[in-house]
Amino acid sequence: MRDIWDSFVQFFTSLRVTVVLLALSIVLIFVATLDQVNLGIWAVQEKYFQTFFVFWNVKGFPVPVFPGGYFIGGLLLINLIASHIYHFRFAWKKSGILLTHAGLIILLVGELLTGLWQEDYQLRLDEGQTRNYSESYRENELAIIDATDPDWDQVVAIPEKHLRDHRDPIQHERLPFRVAVRAYYPNAAVEARQESATSPAPANRDIGARLTIIPLAMTYKPNERNLPAAVIELLGPGNASLGTWVISTMLVQPQTFDYAGRTWRLALRFERAYKPYSLTLLKFSHDRYIGTEIPKNFSSDVRLQSDDGTTDREVRIYMNNPLRYDGMTFYQAGFDNNDTTTVLQVVKNPSWILPYIACIMMGVGLTIQFCMHLFAFVAKRRRTA
Amino acid sequence: MPSRHALILVATTALLAFSGCREAKITSYRVPKEAPPPAAVNAASLDPHSDPHAGLGIPPVNSGSMPVASGPVDMASTPVPTATGDALVWTAPEHWQSRPASPMRKATLIIPGDAEGQQAELAITAFPGDVGGNLANVNRWRQQLQLAPIGASELRATLTHVHAGDLHIDIAELLGPAPTDGTLRQRVLGAIVPFNGATWFFKLTGPDALVAREKNAFYAFVQTIRPAR
Numbered sequence: 001m002r003d004i005w006d007s008f009v010q011f012f013t014s015l016r017v018t019v020v021l022l023a024l025s026i027v028l029i030f031v032a033t034l035d036q037v038n039l040g041i042w043a044v045q046e047k048y049f050q051t052f053f054v055f056w057n058v059k060g061f062p063v064p065v066f067p068g069g070y071f072i073g074g075l076l077l078i079n080l081i082a083s084h085i086y087h088f089r090f091a092w093k094k095s096g097i098l099l100t101h102a103g104l105i106i107l108l109v110g111e112l113l114t115g116l117w118q119e120d121y122q123l124r125l126d127e128g129q130t131r132n133y134s135e136s137y138r139e140n141e142l143a144i145i146d147a148t149d150p151d152w153d154q155v156v157a158i159p160e161k162h163l164r165d166h167r168d169p170i171q172h173e174r175l176p177f178r179v180a181v182r183a184y185y186p187n188a189a190v191e192a193r194q195e196s197a198t199s200p201a202p203a204n205r206d207i208g209a210r211l212t213i214i215p216l217a218m219t220y221k222p223n224e225r226n227l228p229a230a231v232i233e234l235l236g237p238g239n240a241s242l243g244t245w246v247i248s249t250m251l252v253q254p255q256t257f258d259y260a261g262r263t264w265r266l267a268l269r270f271e272r273a274y275k276p277y278s279l280t281l282l283k284f285s286h287d288r289y290i291g292t293e294i295p296k297n298f299s300s301d302v303r304l305q306s307d308d309g310t311t312d313r314e315v316r317i318y319m320n321n322p323l324r325y326d327g328m329t330f331y332q333a334g335f336d337n338n339d340t341t342t343v344l345q346v347v348k349n350p351s352w353i354l355p356y357i358a359c360i361m362m363g364v365g366l367t368i369q370f371c372m373h374l375f376a377f378v379a380k381r382r383r384t385a
Numbered sequence: 386m387p388s389r390h391a392l393i394l395v396a397t398t399a400l401l402a403f404s405g406c407r408e409a410k411i412t413s414y415r416v417p418k419e420a421p422p423p424a425a426v427n428a429a430s431l432d433p434h435s436d437p438h439a440g441l442g443i444p445p446v447n448s449g450s451m452p453v454a455s456g457p458v459d460m461a462s463t464p465v466p467t468a469t470g471d472a473l474v475w476t477a478p479e480h481w482q483s484r485p486a487s488p489m490r491k492a493t494l495i496i497p498g499d500a501e502g503q504q505a506e507l508a509i510t511a512f513p514g515d516v517g518g519n520l521a522n523v524n525r526w527r528q529q530l531q532l533a534p535i536g537a538s539e540l541r542a543t544l545t546h547v548h549a550g551d552l553h554i555d556i557a558e559l560l561g562p563a564p565t566d567g568t569l570r571q572r573v574l575g576a577i578v579p580f581n582g583a584t585w586f587f588k589l590t591g592p593d594a595l596v597a598r599e600k601n602a603f604y605a606f607v608q609t610i611r612p613a614r
Contacts, residue, residue: 132416132417133416139409147418149418150418151417151418152415152416152417152418153415153416153417153418153419154413154414154415155413155414155415155416156411156412156413157411157412157413157414158411159409159410159411160409161409162409162411170411172411172413173413174413189489189512191489191490194506194508194590198529198530198531198561198564198568198571199528199529199530199531200531212529214489214510214512214525215516215517215525216512216513216516217512217513217514217515217516217517219513274414274416
């Protein structure tokens with residue numbers, strides 16, 4: 001047992017492992033950079049870096065072909081920490097190297113935490129409109145809404161992943177029925193069925209009876225998004241079918257039906273993140289240089305109101321001057337509808353400070369190390385002179 | 386040194402534990418009711434004689450928003466990934482009647498039949514990539530006609546390969562099963578045209594006799610397809 005432990009420690013503290021991992025990371029970054037042309041930035045991050053292995057699809061089965069960013073970064077982190085634990089001998093002479101390595105550890109941990117915790121949403125507001133939620137760029141959800149109450153909606157939000165990995169019907173304590181996914185399309189267009197179509201409609205309730213689903217290849221371009229669609233069946237007690245519905249992010253309006261004396265709404269929509277506060281767009285400004293169409297400034301005047309009444313103020317958000325509130329940062333990101341709609345990017349990254357700390361530590365550490373060598377060299381020259 | 390062992394173990398376990406903690410969960414919450422959207426569009430009036438997409442609430446492609454260069458593309462105008470880029474043009478026979486284009490279609494043409502209300506429809510669409518390949522596309526059409534899917538070995542016999550200039554075109558002709566409910570048997574003539582990284586579909590659907598009558602016209606029409614200058 002002791003031998004196994006020793007060889008385990010020897011492996012993780014080995015400099016050879018460090019070199020191999022650095023070489024692997026160079027290859028990973030090189031290949032991922034080339035593949036960015038095909039996949040775009042988000043898909044590359046997910047495929048190569050925010051994963052333990054890079055997979056290739058061989059006849060429908062994912063086969064791991066190369067260690068991913070989490071694997072290499074994780075081992076590098078363990079390697080670095082283990083080396084310090086086992087070979088750590090504090091000496092002022094080495095303080096620069098220690099500080100640099102500590103900075104590197106924080107950088108690696110920071111990247112891991114960013115990958116795990118960062119949330120990136122957007123908030124679209126027309127002038128005069130108030131919203132208390134932002135929407136995801138890439139993630140979608142099936143919202144099943146109990147809309148019976150005249151003032152409140154009770155929402156059950158099922159992430160798209162559950163539709164994709166459907167095996168058993170989805171059950172939730174707030175739903176009097178179960179949701180069975182009969183077909184799922186990661187990217188699809190829906191259009192009206194041709195009058196002459198003889199094939200059965202994909203669903204028998206609401207708009208689904210008059211639609212055709214056209215599966216499309218997935219897109220990875222940064223300025224396009226996949227529009228998933230699915231056919232779902234709702235199952236009552238004893239697996240009695242309540243009908244089948246087509247849901248798609250292309251369908252703007254929720255589909256309504258009554259069941260068990262309550263009114264329900266179904267919608268596949270961009271994933272929402274509700275906040276305990278709301279923003280109202282008072283005015284969007286798009287200033288141009290006089291006599292030209294060249295943009296000079298974009299800004300959004302918004303009113304921020306918290307639900308508990310402690311905050312009620314007006315804020316101007318413009319380029320490089322975001323609103324920071326409740327751990328979120330709201331950046332001016334876009335506009336629409338002839339300058340009457342603003343698009344704010346909403347980012348939450350609790351570990352945003354770590355890369356700054358890491359870089360300062362590494363900078364100071366390298367400076368100390370360099371200065372020590374410089375002073376020793378100068379002193380040595382003086383002695384020989 | 387057991388404390389060092391423990392530290393390494395903790396570091397490894399913590400790393401692995403962190404990596405698995407982002408799981409998409411089903412959530413439930415209560416929110417104030419939103420103001421109703423401007424128009425009830427989904428379920429209501431779907432007049433098949435008008436724009437085939439009217440009433441679906443399908444956002445128009447490239448609906449004219451202009452996100453700033455450094456920011457993310459705004460959501461409402463994110464293009465539906467129909468094929469953009471270079472276009473194809475064609476010359477249709479005179480008796481084929483053109484209908485307005487729609488967001489999902491490049492063009493729609495109607496061919497009137499002899500009987501009252503009888504007609505065939507040519508839908509022209511284009512999507513990026515190969516949309517699953519010829520087999521998947523032919524099987525999608527077969528499914529629409531309630532025909533069983535075919536395998537790769539039968540695909541070659543199903544497709545007729547023609548050339549129109551530099552374009553390589555595969556044409557499939559499919560005859561639906563004889564209906565028992567008194568409706569007309571359906572026939573499909575579909576041309577698949579790969580062009581500049583996209584795939585264009587020219588699909589003529591209608592009653593068997595009418596589409597069979599228009600078969601020569603369809604083949605002649607396919608020969609007129611060419612890249613727009």
